[in-house]
Amino acid sequence: MAKSLLLGALLGGLTLFAWGAFSYMILPWHNMTLEKFADETALAQTLVSNAGGSGMYILPNPHKSDPGMTAAQQEADEAAGMIRMMQGPFMFSAVSLHGTRDMGEAMVLNILNNMSAAALVTWLLLQTVIPRFWHRVRLVVVVALTTGLIAHVPHWIWWQFSTSFTIVEMTDLLIAWLLAGMVIAKVARVPGASL
Secondary structure (H helix, E strand, O other): OHHHHHHHHHHHHHHHHHHHHHHHHOOOHHHHOOOOOOOHHHHHHHHHHHOOOOEEEEEOOOOOOOOOOOHHHHHHHHHHHHHHHHHOOOEEEEEOOOOOOOHHHHHHHHHHHHHHHHHHHHHHHHOOOOOOHHHHHHHHHHHHHHHHHHHOHHHHHHOOOOHHHHHHHHHHHHHHHHHHHHHHHHHOOOOOOOO
16 A cells, blocks of 8 residues: 555656646646736836735735724725725735745645645545546546635635636646546556456
8 A cells, every 4th residue: 555655646746747847838728818917017016115025915905904093994994995896906916026936946846746635646546445447537536626626716706716717727637637547546556456
């Protein structure tokens, strides 16, 4: 079991990484779902002068009022913020004032994350008694679909992530785990399992 777990983590994680590299660097679909601001320089200057630091931001933010406000003023400010949120414009974003992560560091972290996820899915598969190869693959894909519904769809619902972005992310996730599932299902076999 330990050997299967290690192989599933390693080979499944590398399969996920290889698909991710192909999906993001070769296929155009991720970039097609991302819009561009008309004046990026002006917006960047506005971010630097208005963001208190790197972090997650929401615009408008009805949940944080000026500390000097009375309770009644904070309540009124929150109500006004909720109205502005419904009317728009609305934005939910990650802001990094110091640029993005180094590519080498990001790749190492991504590989480790992929291997961790593949190890968990391998462990899950090893707990089952599913003899047929494609049935084991199907279980992995269902886990991925469940993960996508939990992780991606709420962003579409609550934070207005675009439909095209959400569809591409979900499709990418399912393809990645179909491929990784085929590798994991091959190495994480229970006794008597078929190929």
